[in-house]
Amino acid sequence: MDKVTLAKDILKLVGGSENVQGVTHCATRLRFRVSQSDKVKKGELEQHPDILKVVESSGQLQVVIGSHVSDVYQEIERQGQFNDDHSVGKSEQKQTILSKVFALISGSLTPLIPAFAGAGLMKALLIVLENLHILTPESGTYAVLAAAGNAVFYFLPILLGVTIARVLGANPYVAGAIGAALLEPNFTALREAGNVVSFIGIPVPLLDYASSIFPIFIAVSLFAFIERNLKKVIHKNIQIFAVPFLSILITVPLTTMLVGPFGVYLGTWLGDLVNYLINSSHIVSGIIIGGSWSFLVLFGLHWAMVPIILENLKSGSDLIVPLAAASVAAQMGIALGVFLKTKDKDMKALSGSTFLSAILSGITEPILYGIILRHRKTMIYMVVAGAIGGALIAIFNVKLVVFNFFLNVFTFPAQSPMILYILGIVITIVIAAVLPIIFGYELKHQQKKEDNATNKELETNESIMSPLSGQVKALQQVGDVVFSSEAMGKGIAIEPSQGEVVAPVDGVISVTMESGHAVGMISKKGAEILIHVGIDTVKLDGKYFTCLVNQGDDVKQGQPLIKFELDKIIEAGFQTTTPIVITNSDQYEHIDAVVPVEEQIQKNEDLLNLKKKS
Numbered sequence: 079m080d081k082v083t084l085a086k087d088i089l090k091l092v093g094g095s096e097n098v099q100g101v102t103h104c105a106t107r108l109r110f111r112v113s114q115s116d117k118v119k120k121g122e123l124e125q126h127p128d129i130l131k132v133v134e135s136s137g138q139l140q141v142v143i144g145s146h147v148s149d150v151y152q153e154i155e156r157q158g159q160f161n162d163d164h165s166v167g168k169s170e171q172k173q174t175i176l177s178k179v180f181a182l183i184s185g186s187l188t189p190l191i192p193a194f195a196g197a198g199l200m201k202a203l204l205i206v207l208e209n210l211h212i213l214t215p216e217s218g219t220y221a222v223l224a225a226a227g228n229a230v231f232y233f234l235p236i237l238l239g240v241t242i243a244r245v246l247g248a249n250p251y252v253a254g255a256i257g258a259a260l261l262e263p264n265f266t267a268l269r270e271a272g273n274v275v276s277f278i279g280i281p282v283p284l285l286d287y288a289s290s291i292f293p294i295f296i297a298v299s300l301f302a303f304i305e306r307n308l309k310k311v312i313h314k315n316i317q318i319f320a321v322p323f324l325s326i327l328i329t330v331p332l333t334t335m336l337v338g339p340f341g342v343y344l345g346t347w348l349g350d351l352v353n354y355l356i357n358s359s360h361i362v363s364g365i366i367i368g369g370s371w372s373f374l375v376l377f378g379l380h381w382a383m384v385p386i387i388l389e390n391l392k393s394g395s396d397l398i399v400p401l402a403a404a405s406v407a408a409q410m411g412i413a414l415g416v417f418l419k420t421k422d423k424d425m426k427a428l429s430g431s432t433f434l435s436a437i438l439s440g441i442t443e444p445i446l447y448g449i450i451l452r453h454r455k456t457m458i459y460m461v462v463a464g465a466i467g468g469a470l471i472a473i474f475n476v477k478l479v480v481f482n483f484f485l486n487v488f489t490f491p492a493q494s495p496m497i498l499y500i501l502g503i504v505i506t507i508v509i510a511a512v513l514p515i516i517f518g519y520e521l522k523h524q525q526k527k528e529d530n531a532t533n534k535e536l537e538t539n540e541s542i543m544s545p546l547s548g549q550v551k552a553l554q555q556v557g558d559v560v561f562s563s564e565a566m567g568k569g570i571a572i573e574p575s576q577g578e579v580v581a582p583v584d585g586v587i588s589v590t591m592e593s594g595h596a597v598g599m600i601s602k603k604g605a606e607i608l609i610h611v612g613i614d615t616v617k618l619d620g621k622y623f624t625c626l627v628n629q630g631d632d633v634k635q636g637q638p639l640i641k642f643e644l645d646k647i648i649e650a651g652f653q654t655t656t657p658i659v660i661t662n663s664d665q666y667e668h669i670d671a672v673v674p675v676e677e678q679i680q681k682n683e684d685l686l687n688l689k690k691k692s
Contacts, residue, residue, distance in 0.1 A: 081146070084128050085153035088141060091126070093117030095158035100245065102188050103151040106130075106443040109185060110139040125575040127547060127680050130447040138181055142447055182295070185245040187384050190237055193230045198482035200227035202491040205480065209491075231388070231481060235260050235287055235294040242295060248302035252322045256301055257294050259330045260287035260338060277331050283339045289392050291385035292348075293341030297333040304328055349389040356397050360472040363397075368404035368468020368506075369461045372446060375405075388481065395477035400493055400502075404467030406485040407503045408460045409442040409450065411510025412519075416449055416456070419515050440484030453520050459513035467506030474498035540603045542686040543635055544679045545582045546656055548574040552675045553657060558613045561657040566608065568669040569659035570686060572679065579609055579640040580681050581633045582658070591616070594623030597639050598661070605688055606662040611642055613653040622646045636682050660688065667691045 089095055092110055097118070099111040112118060118139060123132045133140040143150060204223055207213040213220045230237070239257030243250040259265065268275050269284035276282055287293055308321045356363040374380040383398060390396035413433035420426050432444040450456045476499040482492040485503070493499040551571040556562045561571070581599065588606070589598030595615040598608045611623070622643040627633060647654055660669055668689040673679045 081149045081153045082157075084143070085150050085157055087126060088123070088129075088150070089154055089158055091119045091123045092139060092141075093119075098158060100185070101151070101154060101158075102185050102245075103147045106144055106147055106441055107133075107140045107142040108147060108151060108154065109188065110141065111181070111185070112139055115139070122575055125547060125678065125680075127576075130444060131451065138184070142443055144444055182242065182245055182299075183385065186238060186241040186295070189241050189244075190230075193237070194481060195484060197227050197230040198480060198484075198492060199488055201480035202482060202489055203227075205491045227480075231289045231391075233258075233261060234289050234291065234388070238291065238294045239298055242298040243302065246299065246302040248298065248305050249322065249325075252305070252325055253298045253301055255326065256297055256329050256333065259326075260290075260293065260333065265334075277335060280335055282334050285339055285342050287338060287342070289388060290342060290345065291388050292345040293333065293338040295385075296337045296341045296344075297329060300332065300337060301325055301329045345385065345389040349386050349393070352386050353390065353397065356401075360397075360475070361469050364401045364404070364468035364470070364472030365465040366468070367398065367401040368408075368471070369465035371402040371405035372409060372450075372460055372464065375443070375446065387478070391478070391481055395479050395494070397477055399478040399482070400471050400476040400499060401468045403485040403493075403499075403503060404471055404506050405460070405464035406436075406440070406442055407467055407506040408463035408510040409445045410436045411463055411507035412456045412459055412514060413445045413449060414507065415459075415511035415514035416453075416519050418511065419519060436486075438486055438488075440486035440489065449519075455517075456514060456519050459510055459517075459519075463506050463510035463513065466509055467502055470505060471499065471502040474502055476502065539690045540583070540601065540605055540688040541684055542601075542605065542607065542658070542660075542688065543582045544572065544673075544681050544683050544685040545579045545609050545639070545658060546572045546574045547576045547578075547680045548572045548656075548678070550671070550673050550675055550677055550679055550685075551655060553659070555675075556613065556655055556657050557653055558657075561610070561659065564663075566657075567606075567659045567661040567663040568666075569657060569663075570671050571655050571657045573655050574611075574644060575678075576681075577642045577644040578638055578681070579611060579642075579656075581635050581637045581639055582607060582609075582685065584635050585633060587627045587629055587631045587633060587639075590625055590627065590629050593618065593620045594625035594640060595620075595642075597625065597627065599633065599639075604662075604665070604690075605660055608659045608661050609639070609656065610659070611640060611654065611656045612647060613655060615647065615652050615654075618647070618650065618652070622650070658685065660686070665690060 088108065089098075092098060092112060093114065094117075097113050099113055101111070102109045115134075120132055123129055123141060129141060129143055131142040133142065200223060204213070204220065204227060208215070208220075235257035236254050239253035239255075240250040243253035269286065273284070274281075275284060305321055305325050308324055309317060312320050371380065374383075380402075387396045387398055390398070410433055413429045413436065417426055417429040417433060420429065428448055432448060436442045436445060450460055474495070476493050476495065478492055479494045480492045482489040490496055490500055549572065551573055553564060553569055553571050554562050556571050560566055579597065583599070583601040583605065585599045585601040587597065588600050589596070589608070591597070593616050595612060595618070596608065596610040598606070600606050615623075624641040626638050626640060633639070644654060660666065663669060666688050668687070670687045672684040672687060679685065
């Protein structure tokens with residue numbers, strides 16, 4: 079599906095642009111803050127064929143769609159006519175303080191992911207070039223590249239000021255100016271000179287705010303509170319200059335005297351606490367982090383660890399990321415193991431492509447949502463392999479020396495010692511790959527389905543794919559005796575979740591209706607298929623239906639045949655249960671459903687197996 083249509087679908091299902099307070103994105107998911115959660119059609123979002131998963135966590139609705147998320151995000155911004163400062167009123171949902179804190183951290187950090195990733199790779203490249211003696215720190219080339227890699231982290235208070243303010247609904251550029259004040263050369267020179275400074279007689283602690291995280295979070299939260307209240311008391315005609323002036327006048331001194339130092343100390347305390355726990359039992363920490371990290375990713379909570387990781391790097395190195403990388407490697411290994419184990423063509427294509435993508439990009443959500451959550455037996459393998467890998471990396475005492483939050487082949491130099499880190503990752507991938515190969519990756523009823531699929535070519539003459547997405551129904555459940563009695567032929571029915579019918583096979587259109595509610599076709603192998611959308615929908619006289627083909631057209635499997643407005647048909651009082659009938663059933667020995675009744679199916683998945691009479 080193209081990004082325009084996907085963005086339109088998502089906006090509609092989250093309750094429309096008027097229900098969106100804010101939207102950001104990370105590497106694979108859209109992150110919505112909605113005003114009213116009951117307006118979100120979560121079930122329909124989860125059933126959408128281009129959406130991997132829907133997660134509600136930390137006050138956010140997270141829609142996982144994959145690595146093309148940035149293109150869809152831009153289209154959603156355009157269609158919703160949002161801007162950088164949009165805030166559509168206060169949410170009616172009650173959130174805990176902890177949920178609000180997590181939402182603020184993740185919503186502020188995720189827009190900076192591309193900058194982090196690019197700068198992190200640049201710093202890793204410099205390490206490689208220096209170790210190969212291609213560049214030295216004294217050269218001009220090294221200095222230019224180092225500036226490119228260091229700038230994002232040095233000026234992080236400015237960038238974070240902008241993103242934090244957007245989440246809080248404050249002016250992002252004033253917030254950026256507050257962050258810049260902490261890095262202003264005349265102010266930083268006072269610390270470097272060792273001067274004692276006061277502001278209106280109050281001592282000002284001179285600390286290093288470069289690359290800091292917590293001071294700007296607290297400072298901008300204070301600024302947002304001040305700005306909001308100033309707007310209540312200052313006349314609208316002078317707000318444009320009075321509010322920013324007073325906000326800066328109040329916030330910057332308070333930040334340098336109180337908020338900033340508290341933020342620095344808070345970051346140091348949290349980092350020391352986490353590192354103390356890790357160092358107290360490095361191996362146990364490796365087992366816990368390596369085995370459980372993917373569950374943080376599952377709910378989008380892993381970004382809350384970024385401030386601590388960055389604070390650790392200010393002191394030289396971090397222990398968290400290498401241990402967490404074991405969990406990511408375990409997901410990669412499961413994809414590889416499923417690829418080697420499965421005989422199902424679709425699963426082989428999915429597992430192979432997601433493994434390759436993960437190795438190159440470090441993005442494993444498609445593996446997590448597309449394979450591991452679908453085949454939950456593999457979740458055990460992920461925990462076991464991740465825990466073993468985390469313990470190994472802990473034993474090897476691997477540390478992150480330059481920031482990078484993605485595990486891929488290009489970020490190996492960010493870890494030290496690199497060779498031992500690579501060894502730990504490779505062992506983890508191998509363990510995770512071997513487990514599904516030996517023990518399988520499906521539960522018994524899933525394995526039976528795959529075994530049937532493996533032998534499908536021997537048992538059947540033709541496979542009919544699903545023309546719709548929705549819930550499978552027995553033909554006898556259809557509220558029309560013509561279909562339920564099998565007078566028209568044997569088959570199956572689907573309760574649709576989306577308003578599109580696609581061709582279930584390659585073939586020729588044999589029947590179209592002026593009302594657009596039904597279509598018949600003949601497959602290349604001779605199956606005569608009737609798809610009838612809804613019960614008595616002929617009475618609508620074509621309203622809410624658009625037929626996209628004509629009688630005699632050659633069509634390919636998966637090609638759209640009919641578009642229909644599902645919600646409006648239901649509102650008009652009609653049942654939308656759709657029979658899919660083989661009208662020449664007498665020519666077949668068996669017409670068997672692949673998917674059990676009441677289970678969900680997506681269009682283009684196997685629906686019926688046909689075996690002709692000999």
